[in-house]
Amino acid sequence: MSKTILYARVSTADQTLTHQKTQAEAAGFTIDEVVADHGVSGISTRLADRAQGKRLFDMLRSGDVLVVRWVDRLGRNYQDVTDTIREFMRRGVIIKTVINGMVFDGATRDPMQQAVRDALIAFMAATAQAQAEATKEAQKAGIEAAKADAERYRGKKPSYDRATFTAVCDHLALGRGASEIAKETGLSRQTILRIRDQRADSEAALSRWGL
Incomplete structure (x- = not known):
């Protein structure tokens, strides 16, 4: 059975876990589980190197939905973020953002839709x-x-x-x-x-x- 998992990176006092979860629920998401890293840098620490970030790679399965406030919660390093999103899409995981309601799904096979999706990932x-x-x-x-x-x-x-x-x-x-x-x-x-x-x-x- 697929799950909807919220990943939160709490790096400052302003980005509380409760605030990020409340935002997601207000946007219409029903969260099954919350995974959060506290006090880690999104610039210098890759998602796969964070304690709870590692859990995501172990627990996410095809059909699961990964919810983040925005892509900067996954990281603030261009290469790491793009690699992470593409890896999850290859696994059949759908990534959704609370801000702007963006959806990144690797299921599409249409070349034009793939190009637009990948360009948007790179831009964000x-x-x-x-x-x-x-x-x-x-x-x-x-x-x-x-x-x-x-x-x-x-x-x-x-x-x-x-x-x-x-x-x-x-x-x-x-x-x-x-x-x-x-x-x-x-x-x-x-x-x-x-x-x-x-x-x-x-x-x-x-x-x-x-x-």
């Missing part, structure tokens, strides 16, 4: 790595800015917390428009544009306020 994996690198630089810049401003007034408190900031960055990485993101997050369009155009400054504002 590349986006995950690019976003990770941008976030790392933004965090570095935020820390430096926070140190420089330590003796100054912290300025206006951000209208968003770090979880919302992360969500906005996710949406921007997927190419969503500012108005659409504003509607979904409850932030103003101007705030979304500020995060998009001044990500390091937005990160620094969160750091100054300890958010």
